[in-house]
Amino acid sequence: MSELEQNLIFNKWLAQHKALLFKVVRSYARTSMDQDDLFQEIIIQVWHSIPSFRQESSNTTWIYRIALNTAIKWVNKERKHTHTNQPLEHLQPILFESVSQIDERLTWLYEEIYKLDEIDKSLSLLLLDGFSYKEMATILGISESNVGVKINRIKKQLITKSKQQDYHGI
Structure with missing residues (x-):
């Protein structure tokens, strides 16, 4: 697969599934900085996975699986690096783009x-x-x-x- 083909597929998938990716990101990362980091990590993993996509499932299923696996790995990695005793549920939730x-x-x-x-x-x-x-x-x-x-x-x-x-x- 050429880089141009990979880029076209990536841009198409990202446009189609951006909302799905944001939902996963918001569910696993609490702060906007963490959400940005996790989103970036997910799209990197999606990019790298394109050549190995065999179309045995829908691209939505494939992307969701990548997003969830990446988010779970990210959370586990973050827990190892977090030195705070404050439980996450006490942090302010960031669930939607508009508070209203x-x-x-x-x-x-x-x-x-x-x-x-x-x-x-x-x-x-x-x-x-x-x-x-x-x-x-x-x-x-x-x-x-x-x-x-x-x-x-x-x-x-x-x-x-x-x-x-x-x-x-x-």
């Missing part, structure tokens, strides 16, 4: 998703983006039945917590 668009329940939901472990967080994001159980299983490397079990547990957990917040379910 924030819906309290949606903010709460993303805060709760942020607190989940990496697999559950990834499943939640994939579910919100409308991926099928089969696609989720492929992206995360787990069985479809495991996807279903985990999603049901996550839903029950979030519904219980939302009732405690007087949101009467999500």
Whole structure:
């Protein structure tokens, strides 16, 4: 593959999937500086992966998998380099580009998703983006039945917590 072909594919994919990448970035990185760093890391990984893309899955599935794997590795790397004892949930959330668009329940939901472990967080994001159980299983490397079990547990957990917040379910 020539560099020109790779560049064309990269620009097309980036234009098509920028919102998806930002959603992953916002779910794994809290500060704008960290979000910029993670976004850059993800697009570098997408660029390097283009020649190895075999079209066995959709490019959306491929990119999502790269983004999630890169984000998880980035979080683990950042934890090793962070010397603060302050829990992340106490940092101000940066979920949307415009503060005026924030819906309290949606903010709460993303805060709760942020607190989940990496697999559950990834499943939640994939579910919100409308991926099928089969696609989720492929992206995360787990069985479809495991996807279903985990999603049901996550839903029950979030519904219980939302009732405690007087949101009467999500």
